[in-house]
Amino acid sequence: MAPVPSGVLGAVDPTSDRAVFRQIADQLREAIDRGRFKEGSKLPSEAELVEHFGVSRMTVRNSIGVLQSEGLISAEHGKGVFVRPRPPVRRLASDRFARRHRDQGKSAFIVEADAAGSRPEVDSLEVREEKPSRDISARLGSPRKVLVRRRRYLLDGRPVEFAVSYLPLDLARGTRIAEPNPGPGGIYARLEEAGHRLDHFDEEVRARMPSPGEAKMLRLASGVPVIHLVRTAYDTEGRAVEVCDTVMAADAYVLAYQLPAT
Amino acid sequence: MAPVPSGVLGAVDPTSDRAVFRQIADQLREAIDRGRFKEGSKLPSEAELVEHFGVSRMTVRNSIGVLQSEGLISAEHGKGVFVRPRPPVRRLASDRFARRHRDQGKSAFIVEADAAGSRPEVDSLEVREEKPSRDISARLGSPRKVLVRRRRYLLDGRPVEFAVSYLPLDLARGTRIAEPNPGPGGIYARLEEAGHRLDHFDEEVRARMPSPGEAKMLRLASGVPVIHLVRTAYDTEGRAVEVCDTVMAADAYVLAYQLPAT
DNA sequence: CTTGGCCACTCGTCTATACGAGTATGCCTC
DNA sequence: GAGGCATACTCGTATAGACGAGTGGCCAAG
Numbered sequence: 001m002a003p004v005p006s007g008v009l010g011a012v013d014p015t016s017d018r019a020v021f022r023q024i025a026d027q028l029r030e031a032i033d034r035g036r037f038k039e040g041s042k043l044p045s046e047a048e049l050v051e052h053f054g055v056s057r058m059t060v061r062n063s064i065g066v067l068q069s070e071g072l073i074s075a076e077h078g079k080g081v082f083v084r085p086r087p088p089v090r091r092l093a094s095d096r097f098a099r100r101h102r103d104q105g106k107s108a109f110i111v112e113a114d115a116a117g118s119r120p121e122v123d124s125l126e127v128r129e130e131k132p133s134r135d136i137s138a139r140l141g142s143p144r145k146v147l148v149r150r151r152r153y154l155l156d157g158r159p160v161e162f163a164v165s166y167l168p169l170d171l172a173r174g175t176r177i178a179e180p181n182p183g184p185g186g187i188y189a190r191l192e193e194a195g196h197r198l199d200h201f202d203e204e205v206r207a208r209m210p211s212p213g214e215a216k217m218l219r220l221a222s223g224v225p226v227i228h229l230v231r232t233a234y235d236t237e238g239r240a241v242e243v244c245d246t247v248m249a250a251d252a253y254v255l256a257y258q259l260p261a262t
Numbered sequence: 263m264a265p266v267p268s269g270v271l272g273a274v275d276p277t278s279d280r281a282v283f284r285q286i287a288d289q290l291r292e293a294i295d296r297g298r299f300k301e302g303s304k305l306p307s308e309a310e311l312v313e314h315f316g317v318s319r320m321t322v323r324n325s326i327g328v329l330q331s332e333g334l335i336s337a338e339h340g341k342g343v344f345v346r347p348r349p350p351v352r353r354l355a356s357d358r359f360a361r362r363h364r365d366q367g368k369s370a371f372i373v374e375a376d377a378a379g380s381r382p383e384v385d386s387l388e389v390r391e392e393k394p395s396r397d398i399s400a401r402l403g404s405p406r407k408v409l410v411r412r413r414r415y416l417l418d419g420r421p422v423e424f425a426v427s428y429l430p431l432d433l434a435r436g437t438r439i440a441e442p443n444p445g446p447g448g449i450y451a452r453l454e455e456a457g458h459r460l461d462h463f464d465e466e467v468r469a470r471m472p473s474p475g476e477a478k479m480l481r482l483a484s485g486v487p488v489i490h491l492v493r494t495a496y497d498t499e500g501r502a503v504e505v506c507d508t509v510m511a512a513d514a515y516v517l518a519y520q521l522p523a524t
Numbered sequence: 525c526t527t528g529g530c531c532a533c534t535c536g537t538c539t540a541t542a543c544g545a546g547t548a549t550g551c552c553t554c
Numbered sequence: 555g556a557g558g559c560a561t562a563c564t565c566g567t568a569t570a571g572a573c574g575a576g577t578g579g580c581c582a583a584g
Contacts, residue, residue, distance in 0.1 A: 001563085019537060029474075045564060056539045058320075061565085069331045069484060071471040077565050078546030094521055198523035205519070207469035207487045207512035209333045212291075222331060225469045225487035225512070233523075250469035250487070257467070257519045259356055261460035261495075263533085281567060307534060318569045323535085339535050340576030527584075534577075540570090547564070554557080 004044045004052040008036045012053050020055055024063035032072055032083055039085040043073065046081075071223030071251070084221065087252050088118065090160065094258040097201055099192075102185035109153055121154040124162075125180050129169060136166045139232050139243045147172035149187070152217065159218045160252040166243045171196065187242065188233070196235040203257075204230045207250060218249050225250040266306045266314040270298045274315050282317055286325035294334055294345055301347040305335065308343075333485030333513070346483065349514055350380065352422065356520045359463055361454075364447035371415055383416040386424075387442050391431060398428045401494050401505045409434035411449070414479065421480045422514040428505045433458065449504065450495070458497040465519075466492045469512060480511050487512040 008031050012023045031037055044052065049060045064081055067073045075081045090112075095101070101108060113120030132146045140146065149165040165187065167177060176182045177190050192198060206228040210220055218226070227250050233242040270293050274285040293299055306314065311322045326343060329335045337343045352374075357363070363370060375382030394408045402408065411427040427449065429439060438444045439452050454460060468490040472482055480488070489512050495504040 014538095021537075047563085056541095058540090059538060062537085064565095065327070069471065070473070075565060076546090078548080078563085080547095080564060094519070097521055098524055200523050201521040203519045203521060205467060205489075205517040206515075207489050209331065209485050209487065211332070223471050225471065227467075227469050253468075255467040257356070257465045257521075259359055259463040259465060259519070261462050262360055276568095283567075309533085318571095320570090321568060324567085326535095337535060338576090340533085340578085342534060525584100527582100529580105529582090531580085532578090535575085537572100537574075539572080542569080543567085545564100545566075547562100549562085550560095552557105552559080554555105 001045075001048055001051065004048050005036075009044075009049075009052060012055070020053075021059045021062035022066065024049070024053055024055070024060065025066040028063065028067055029070075029072060032067075037083050039083050041083055042079075043081040043083065068221075069223045071221070074221040074223075084223075087158070088116070088155070089254050090116070090155065090252055092253060092255045094256055097188065097198075102189050106184075107186055113155055118155045119157070121157070122151050123154065124150065124152040126150040127178060127180055129173075132166060136243055136245075139230075140166060140168055140240050143168035143170070145169045147178055149177075155252070158252075159249070161246060161248045162214070162217055163244055163246040166245070167241065171241055191233075191235070191241055196239075196241050198241070199234050199236045199238070202232045202234070205255065210247070214247055218247070220249055227253055227255070229255075263307075263310055263313065266310050267298075271306075271311075271314060274317070282315075283321045283324035284328065286311070286315055286317070286322065287328040290325065290329055291332075291334060294329075299345050301345050303345055304341075305343040305345065330483075331485045333483070336483040336485075346485075349420065350378070350417070351516050352378070352417065352514055354515060354517045356518055359450065359460075364451050368446075369448055375417055380417045381419070383419070384413050385416065386412065386414040388412040389440060389442055391435075394428060398505055398507075401492075402428060402430055402502050405430035405432070407431045409440055411439075417514070420514075421511070423508060423510045424476070424479055425506055425508040428507070429503065433503055453495075453497070453503055458501075458503050460503070461496050461498045461500070464494045464496070467517065472509070476509055480509070482511055489515055489517070491517075 009027050012020050014020060016023065028043065037043055046057055046060050046064070050057050053060070064073065064075065068075065072084060073081055074084050096108065109122065110120045127147070127149050129145055130148045132140065132143065136146065137143065146166045147169055151163055152159055153161040153163070167187070171191065171194070172178050175190055175194060177187045182190055188198060207225050208228060210218065210226045214220070214226060227248045229246045229248065231244045231246070232240050235241050271289050274282050276282055278285065290305065299305055308319055308322050308326070312319050315322070326335065326337065330337065334346060335343055336346050358370065371384065372382045389409070389411050391407055392410045394402065394405065398408065399405065408428045409431055413425055414421055415423040415425070433453065433456070434440050437452055437456060439449045444452055450460060469487050470490060472480065472488045476482070476488060489510045491508045491510065493506045493508070494502050497503050
């Protein structure tokens with residue numbers, strides 16, 4: 001068994017007020033912060049840490065659990081514990097829905113990812129009619145039924161976002177919006193062609209830990225929160241024409257907004 | 263020892279593929295979601311769950327840990343494990359920095375909290391001059407030194423937000439901006455009085471797990487992420503006149519923005 | 525009645541051990 | 555050389571036990 005690299009980790013004080021597993025977590029955290037363990041690199045194994053600190057395995061695992069829930073490291077069964085690499089971040093600009101950005105053939109997600117040098121994918125595409133939930137119904141002005149479009153976005157094979165759009169059925173039925181591929185410019189272009197000129201979007205941003213289902217869908221390591229974004233699109237007559245409910249891996253996104261000073 | 267309320271929790275299957283502690287976590291989660299355990303109420307004690315499921319204490323603690331890191335429950339030493347109440351949420355509107363909202367005497371935070379029926383406080387106020395970090399320096403156009411204003415906001419005694427403002431020293435030195443209380447309308451009003459008419463704000467929104475220091479400062483339960491918001495204020499000449507770096511308890515906030523469709 | 529202490533109950537920390545399951549590697553066989 | 559298997563190493567799960575420390579209620583002494 002390889003020893004822990006010397007000088008990187010010190011000793012613990014069992015008589016200290018601070019719990020031993022916290023002291024170990026502190027030392028590992030500091031070593032990571034200082035770059036002693038680089039992004040993506042392997043930490044000493046549990047057995048090595050047990051040896052080095054002279055504690056039991058559960059104590060070591062406890063300290064690893066602390067850092068995992070902080071999002072600093074992630075354990076891989078059979079391989080080891082690794083410093084979590086910071087994934088490339090997708091920046092969502094505040095003008096991302098401007099008309100000029102509606103590309104001819106491809107969706108905004110594809111265009112943007114291509115430009116950033118990532119390999120974009122969309123999967124789990126599902127389009128159907130449903131009875132809206134209370135919340136969605138209220139946001140859309142109480143339609144009896146809605147068209148629901150679900151899809152998952154991936155970058156370089158990693159799922160980063162799961163989005164569900166809701167549109168009042170009278171706007172969507174029989175149009176390309178009700179088809180899996182809504183055509184160039186996406187559903188917003190189709191809405192405007194149908195005479196619903198878009199005026200503005202409202203977005204609500206929350207952050208929280210993922211549900212187990214969300215963690216699975218986005219393949220989230222523990223310690224990664226999600227950004228929950230609910231966008232409502234309004235036409236020039238003030239009617240809500242779409243609600244898009246999106247759950248994003250928080251470590252893959254930064255949202256940018258511009259606020260007026262007036 | 264009180265038994266677990268009958269009918270609320272079932273049994274586990276030790277032969278299942280799914281780990282026993284996950285099965286227990288699943289059952290507790292479902293019971294909470296269904297309202298069998300209400301917000302703020304006490305879950306069965308570890309000893310009771312050990313008894314009920316016929317497993318060892320570490321297994322029960324493991325399942326409790328799962329739900330804690332999901333932000334569903336929180337354990338209190340000596341008291342028990344409780345369903346985390348959802349705290350009142352502060353909604354930040356996209357027009358929150360509009361001039362018309364600059365109240366005469368009090369800060370935006372105080373006015374808004376009063377209106378919402380909460381008891382607002384500001385503490386840890388600190389104003390000083392510092393050499394800016396690389397990032398702040400770049401955002402502000404590389405000033406040699408900056409005025410730094412730190413403060414913590416609380417609602418009903420609970421810390422919800424920690425904010426640090428940076429201003430180029432030439433704008434701030436010798437003005438009320440450099441005083442702990444900048445006066446009616448806050449530092450934005452002082453900037454405009456000094457001839458720096460504000461044009462717009464850029465905001466960057468990220469979500470992540472808190473550092474240990476942040477968790478302590480905001481008294482965050484485990485399983486609560488933070489929203490990290492960096493706002494830059496620009497005057498009508500395009501100069502960045504302030505950067506505000508804010509860390510917020512994610513369960514206390516929803517951010518609202520309006521995006522143009524053009 | 526008040527106060528102090530005891531006690532029961534709670535979660536927190538830690539040890540020691542055992543076995544299972546995923547991964548990588550090297551060696552042996554074909 | 556290619557394939558397959560054994561093996562060693564990794565983390566995952568679970569048991570049983572011990573002591574510590576925070577909380578709150580009860581009761582007896584003052």
